[in-house]
Each structure stands twice: as C-alpha cells, then as structure tokens.
Amino acid sequence: MGADWNVGLYEAKHSFVWRFGRDLLQVLAPQAGERILDVGCGAGRLSAEIARSGAEVVGIDYSPAMVSQARANFPILSFETQDACTMPYLGEFHAVFSNAALHWIQPADEAAAAMSRALKPGGRLVVEFGGRGNIQVLVDAAYGALKQLGIADPERYNPWYFPSVGEYATLLERAGLEVTLAALFDRPTPLEGGDSSLQDWFAMFGARLAEGLPPGRIPDFMRLVEEYAAPFLFRDGQWTADYRRLRMVARKT
Secondary structure: OOOOHHHHHHHHHOOHHHHHHHHHHHOOOOOOOOEEEOOOOOOHHHHHHHHHHOOEEEEOOOOHHHHHHHHHHOOHHHHHHOOOOOOOOOOOOEEEEEEHHHOOOOOOHHHOOOOHEEEEEEEEEEEEEEEEOOOOOHHHHHHHHHHOOOOOOHHOOOOOOOHHHHHHHHHHHHHHHHEEEEEEEEEEEEEEOHHHHHHHHHHHHOOHOOOOHHHHHHHHHHHHHHHHHHHEEEEEEEEEEEEEEEEEEEEEE
C-alpha cells in the first residue's frame, strides 16, 4: 500500500476493505502453530483475525502510518514497515496472505518473487486483490474528467495493477509457485459515508489520479466524475463501487 495513507479516513469510512477480506480467511484456514505473513496488513484487522487461530502472524505494510495504527490496535502482535518487493524473509512462513493490497504493489513480479522466497517448501499463498476490469467505470470517469480539465494522457496517473487470471497465474508460476485456485469475480461494494462517500473514496484511494490538477480544480474533477458514474453506480441515494476481485491460491514447489 501507499506510504501516505489517511489512516483516520481509512478506519472511519472504509472498513469494507477488511470486512470483505474475512471471507478469504476461510480459504487461508490458519492453524495453531503456523507462522503466517500478512502482506499489506493495513491497520491490522485481518492479522488479528488470523492470530485468533493460534497462528503466529507478522503483518507488513509499506505505510509507516498504517503500521503505527496496527501496533496501536493490536499491541501484542508483530507489525513491520516493509516493501513487499524487497522484504527480507527467506523460507520462514507456512503461508503468505494478502487482501486488497497487491494491486498497489509494483513491480508485481518482484512482489511475487519475494512472497515465494518467504514461504517454506510446500507453503501456501492465499491472495485477493483488484483484477482485470476492477473499478472500470470509476477509472473511465476519472480519465474523462481529467481530459475535460485539460490533462493530457491521464492514464499516466493511474497507480494500480489489475491483472487477468492468466497474467497473474503466469507470474506466480515464474516465481516457483503452483497455482491451485484462480477466480475473477464481480464484487459490487456499497461505499460508506452517505452523500460524500464517492468523494471520500477518491480521497482515500484515488487521489493520485488527480495529481496533475491544482487543488482548486478538485471539486470540478469530482463533479465531472459523479456526472459520468452516476448512471452506472448511484442507486437510491447510495454509491456502489464496481469492484472486481482476483483470488489466487498457490503452493510453493
């Protein structure tokens, strides 16, 4: 994840990130005595859920602010500020887990190689993140708004990596992992915060898209985004993000 997150906004209005991740914990099926690495742990909520199984958890995040919040939330657990592409772990973990983080982490092949190195032989990788077509309406709305506001080539401001099943499976295999489950699926996600929910979402996750604009143009940007996206994503007073998730399970060979 990024290094400059608004942790207060994340905790207050974006709990869906970790709440949806609870379903992935059933796939992970952590066991007492296992050592598990949580990549992109954020404020530590899912790390704590894993720890309740009796497993030993190490949570890492690129954001010092998130790691500080995770330590405050769960002081008895272990959290470290690490870059997932260069983390130093070698054959230490029975499982590597990651929820809603890998679409922020590039180069993706370096992150995959580092996760593979962290696993013991036979260890498992269980990850879920944005897949091909994730938030496509919101991205198209942002590009259109930026072009109307005079920003050429707005694609250069896109911070995300949303691969297809085949693309990411190939990447994992090159890293020495055998893919045993792969699924790409829609997950329409209601946003929290009422009338300001889409603005809050962009402030939290999409601020980089508007980096080329002076601050005084942000209200115009959001107005144009909402005008484009509303026919697709606004119903009965509720904004719903057009999420698509890529879920992968693999084994260290």
